[in-house]
Amino acid sequence: MEIKNNQPPVLEIKNVSKDFSEVYALKNVDMQVFPGQVAAVIGENGAGKSTLMKIISGVHLDFEGQVLLNGENVYFKNPKEAAEKGVAIIHQELNLISHLSITENLFLGQELTTKMGLLDYPKMHRKAKELLGRLQLDADPRTPVIQLRVGQQQLVEIAKALLLESKVLIMDEPTSAISDNEVELLFRIINDLKSKGVAIVYISHKLDELFKIADQFTVLRDGEKIGSGNMKETSHDKLIQMMVGRKLTERIKKKSALVQEEVLRVENLCFLNPENKNDYLVNDISFSLKKGEVLGICGLMGAGRTEVLEAIFGLFPKYVSGKIYIEGKEIRIKSVNEAIEAGIGLVPEDRKLQGLIMNMNVEKNTSLSNLNRISSFGFIHKNKEEELSKYFIKKLNTRVASSKMEVQKLSGGNQQKVVIAKWLATNPKVLLLDEPTRGIDVGAKSEIYTLINELASQGMGIIVVSSELTEILAISDNILVLSESKLTTKLSREEATEEVIMKAALAEKEDKSQKTGDGRQETGISSD
Amino acid sequence: MQTQNLKHYLVKFQSVIALLIMCIVLSFLSDRFLTGENAWNVMRQISVNVIISVGMTLVILTGGIDLSVGSVLAFAGAVTAGMLKFGAEFTDWDIYLGFTLLGALIGGILSGTFLGWFNGITITRFKVPPFVATLAMLTIARGLTMLWTGGFPITGLGDNMAFIGTGWFLGIPMPVWISAVIVLAAVVLTNKTKLGRHIYAIGGNETAAKLSGIKIKKVKLIVYSIAGALAGVGGIIVTSRLDSAQPNAGFGFELDSIAAVVIGGTSLSGGKGTIMGTVQGALIIGILNNGLVLLNVSPFWQQVIKGFVILLAVVIEKFNSKED
Ligand SMILES: Nc1ncnc2c1ncn2[C@@H]1O[C@H](COP(=O)(O)OP(=O)(O)OP(=O)(O)O)[C@@H](O)[C@H]1O
Ligand SMILES: [Mg+2]
Numbered sequence: 028m029e030i031k032n033n034q035p036p037v038l039e040i041k042n043v044s045k046d047f048s049e050v051y052a053l054k055n056v057d058m059q060v061f062p063g064q065v066a067a068v069i070g071e072n073g074a075g076k077s078t079l080m081k082i083i084s085g086v087h088l089d090f091e092g093q094v095l096l097n098g099e100n101v102y103f104k105n106p107k108e109a110a111e112k113g114v115a116i117i118h119q120e121l122n123l124i125s126h127l128s129i130t131e132n133l134f135l136g137q138e139l140t141t142k143m144g145l146l147d148y149p150k151m152h153r154k155a156k157e158l159l160g161r162l163q164l165d166a167d168p169r170t171p172v173i174q175l176r177v178g179q180q181q182l183v184e185i186a187k188a189l190l191l192e193s194k195v196l197i198m199d200e201p202t203s204a205i206s207d208n209e210v211e212l213l214f215r216i217i218n219d220l221k222s223k224g225v226a227i228v229y230i231s232h233k234l235d236e237l238f239k240i241a242d243q244f245t246v247l248r249d250g251e252k253i254g255s256g257n258m259k260e261t262s263h264d265k266l267i268q269m270m271v272g273r274k275l276t277e278r279i280k281k282k283s284a285l286v287q288e289e290v291l292r293v294e295n296l297c298f299l300n301p302e303n304k305n306d307y308l309v310n311d312i313s314f315s316l317k318k319g320e321v322l323g324i325c326g327l328m329g330a331g332r333t334e335v336l337e338a339i340f341g342l343f344p345k346y347v348s349g350k351i352y353i354e355g356k357e358i359r360i361k362s363v364n365e366a367i368e369a370g371i372g373l374v375p376e377d378r379k380l381q382g383l384i385m386n387m388n389v390e391k392n393t394s395l396s397n398l399n400r401i402s403s404f405g406f407i408h409k410n411k412e413e414e415l416s417k418y419f420i421k422k423l424n425t426r427v428a429s430s431k432m433e434v435q436k437l438s439g440g441n442q443q444k445v446v447i448a449k450w451l452a453t454n455p456k457v458l459l460l461d462e463p464t465r466g467i468d469v470g471a472k473s474e475i476y477t478l479i480n481e482l483a484s485q486g487m488g489i490i491v492v493s494s495e496l497t498e499i500l501a502i503s504d505n506i507l508v509l510s511e512s513k514l515t516t517k518l519s520r521e522e523a524t525e526e527v528i529m530k531a532a533l534a535e536k537e538d539k540s541q542k543t544g545d546g547r548q549e550t551g552i553s554s555d
Numbered sequence: 556m557q558t559q560n561l562k563h564y565l566v567k568f569q570s571v572i573a574l575l576i577m578c579i580v581l582s583f584l585s586d587r588f589l590t591g592e593n594a595w596n597v598m599r600q601i602s603v604n605v606i607i608s609v610g611m612t613l614v615i616l617t618g619g620i621d622l623s624v625g626s627v628l629a630f631a632g633a634v635t636a637g638m639l640k641f642g643a644e645f646t647d648w649d650i651y652l653g654f655t656l657l658g659a660l661i662g663g664i665l666s667g668t669f670l671g672w673f674n675g676i677t678i679t680r681f682k683v684p685p686f687v688a689t690l691a692m693l694t695i696a697r698g699l700t701m702l703w704t705g706g707f708p709i710t711g712l713g714d715n716m717a718f719i720g721t722g723w724f725l726g727i728p729m730p731v732w733i734s735a736v737i738v739l740a741a742v743v744l745t746n747k748t749k750l751g752r753h754i755y756a757i758g759g760n761e762t763a764a765k766l767s768g769i770k771i772k773k774v775k776l777i778v779y780s781i782a783g784a785l786a787g788v789g790g791i792i793v794t795s796r797l798d799s800a801q802p803n804a805g806f807g808f809e810l811d812s813i814a815a816v817v818i819g820g821t822s823l824s825g826g827k828g829t830i831m832g833t834v835q836g837a838l839i840i841g842i843l844n845n846g847l848v849l850l851n852v853s854p855f856w857q858q859v860i861k862g863f864v865i866l867l868a869v870v871i872e873k874f875n876s877k878e879d
Contacts (some may be wrong), residue, residue, distance in 0.1 A: 138827045342766075367768040381766050384759035387824055395756055398749045405748045449767070 072440030618825025671783015758825025
């Protein structure tokens, strides 16, 4: 397949290769990106997508081959230089400075100043507010980013790149943590950029997205370019075939073998907003989870999904009220340790901040929550540790040079697999999964779904929070829909469809806007 | 490929190589350097630093710091000396307790452990940053030492006590034995045990460690207590060697200790480093001190040179880790 285009490419990559000390990541890769078009880059975890983007944007300096911008050979010495020349990147991992405000993060390195040379906060806040408005991120630009959820942080990263007004915008999995609503918004912005002639390089494991937004595609496998072409002339299955190199076996449909024995019950769970005493992050939610049940929780961003899991896991005991029962016995969870001792596990949403010790190797990260099992008298059995980690590397098809590799050297998706492995290995009674497949490729995703099913059929109770409706629909027995911190609907797997869920997810929001709408009407009447 | 391998080894054994070069250069510059007597001398001199630096390494691995080791050392030494010489007298109840050497030693170590534990409590329970908490303890422990000794040395502690700091056993000085045992235990602790793994995890990413079920407070409490206990051991050796507990003993020891840890390649932000690195760091400082004295370099210049060596070590370390 050849990409036909009458315009010259704005960005061209010729014969790029890159090897890290242990493994090669890219081999003779070519690619072209045209103005006003979206070029998708796809491939399995560890295929080399992020590495290629880091080469283009001046992060990796040591590589072979050429990068041409507007037909001219360029070599960026750092990301800042790339940005100045019009190449901006939204990295796969979040790179915000947690204690600075949204505004300060947005303008980091390109602060606006007054004539006196002092920071012009009013102007920056104004511009920030406007940008956030475009992304419909309802937050004060003065908020420190540490108070934002991962999805919201991802929007801030997007806003930061938009601020640069670049000619080439690289987006490395921009939608991995945001829900469908925000994805729609992002697509509207991308279309807007396209019409202004901006070229976009777009990486995503969500193939359906690509068919909506991308014009061309390039497939990488094991660091090599397997093929490229126009999105219009390909199909879902063809892309997967190219990525994986084989046909994916249909995954087994979940067999519902629900027993009636309850493993977790939550009554009147409330989670007070630590920042605002009049606001609830989780507002009076009750539900129960049976052994072997997979319970999906969905809702829009900020609906309180993650907070439900955090409340149960004992992360903010001071602000949480309500009753939690494990196997019928009420337990008071005052810390994470107590939650773990009670048999609860949590795969957190932010792998870099909450999930992994970045400078530790794969083995040690995998065993971190399982040390009791592989040690005696406080001494760790190294061979058991290696065994444990190798078992999961095989099971989840994690791409590593060896189990002794530091996790910071793994690709994003493979890092996620390590976090999942750590918690699967603990074999808890109740496993809470927060965006478990964030950044994970299609093949591995179905592996993980299979594993979730397997664990459930062995009697584990599993709660999955996900912003991907298809994921929720694929694995859940029952579904809770949250809206504005409240539980609006409980659905069984038979009742649930995307439409029903979306409607429920918007329920409270509409309620609210109706109320304010009514308010306006009233004032309208009185002024009449 | 081969040059890469060579470079890899150069980086890996940089401190050993630095040590060798220093030794070779010094043995050319001074004929007193490469003698058995001098070698034991250096080893004996650094043993106290090695012991407290083991504790310091553990603390720094968790992402903390302990500025109080020097003062805690002085206090523990004074407690040991006081117990040994005067016993404990409770005039109100007309009770007098005399102590054996062992009792006094345990008393000294326990008092160090207690002060370290107190550091741990202020850091974990009251959320005082380690720098501030241990800075406060630096003053508190020094003040307690002054109170305990009345500002005067406690001298004349007997031969048995002196043996700990000046005696020889199987041809090796006692302080070297003690420090070797402690280093060995710490190497095992950091490499083979759950506690060791927890220490690295906390320093690497405290949030992730917490979410993995590691008892952060407990581990930190243990680590600061160990640092206090080892400062106590250091205090006993110093006291024994001088045959007296000086109220201003251990002054500035925290700096030499931090220097050894940093030269040994441990990251001050935590999560990365080794005990053996620290031992090498202590050796580098010890040999440098010794060499400069042998070469009759003025003490003022010695300080300047030591400072630059610390800088150099850290710069090389940063440079290498960037290459990787
Ligand atoms: N700093 C590094 N040191 C060693 N190897 C590395 C380093 N960075 C990346 N790699 C390796 O290069 C390969 C490609 O990684 P890359 O991050 O480009 O994958 P990716 O296609 O973006 O995957 P994902 O979908 O999981 O994000 C992986 O095998 C990874 O382990
Ligand atoms: Mg990637």
